[in-house]
């Protein structure tokens with residue numbers, strides 16, 4: 001048996017209640033409720049066009065159109081909060097397609113992720129005041145610590161332009177940039193897309209380590225069921241904009257509605 005909703009509790013990293021949104025005449029989400037308890041990795045799966053990216057876009061603030069329902073991140077209703085301020089409630093995301101500045105270096109791209117936390121103002125940073133220099137040194141140290149999470153994949157390439165990197169390394173740069181704000185909730189939209197089995201396995205382990213060591217909660221959209229099975233205690237299944245099942249991966253795979261949604 002699977003249920004399609006979970007009651008939000010105090011301390012949840014994310015609670016989405018009864019979310020409905022349409023693009024013109026197309027209803028993309030119809031009464032969707034999803035909870036990510038603090039410290040857990042929760043999976044989100046569904047056939048193409050079922051509403052997964054729309055849900056992530058509402059949570060992250062990338063979608064700014066009207067919607068009904070409530071989205072709370074770490075207990076704060078973020079309805080009126082623009083995307084660039086959502087880092088202040090502990091949220092960060094990576095997009096389905098890689099979005100990096102190709103001609104900047106690995107380190108420069110990663111440092112951009114921390115800019116929302118800079119205390120130094122624009123003028124002080126242009127004038128390179130002692131405070132601005134100190135803050136930049138701290139940010140560079142943090143960027144190195146974040147790169148080190150990926151072993152020797154990024155650190156030796158810190159000064160290389162991103163356009164010279166492999167696909168998997170570009171993905172690692174994107175995740176590193178998202179980690180610069182020290183998020184408590186990470187939204188991951190198909191992080192393994194385009195990776196080979198070895199790279200997929202490696203990133204799976206790295207996400208697990210981030211979750212365990214840094215207690216980062218995650219909402220993971222992923223087509224590779226082996227990844228969902230490896231990382232997620234529970235999974236939500238979307239079909240045509242509604243949650244048709246929710247529960248442990250093993251149970252979901254036996255659910256007739258889910259089998260039908262994927263095959264139908």
Ligand SMILES: Nc1ncnc2c1ncn2[C@@H]1O[C@H](COP(=O)(O)OP(=O)(O)OP(=O)(O)O)[C@@H](O)[C@H]1O
Nearest residue numbers: 023026027028046047048049050051052053054055
């Ligand atoms: N900007 C838009 N304008 C109009 N319709 C849209 C827009 N974005 C998404 N849709 C429609 O909303 C529905 C949900 O799309 P969404 O991209 O959220 O699904 P998805 O599950 O992420 O799909 P995929 O797995 O292919 O990325 C689909 O019918 C899609 O065609």
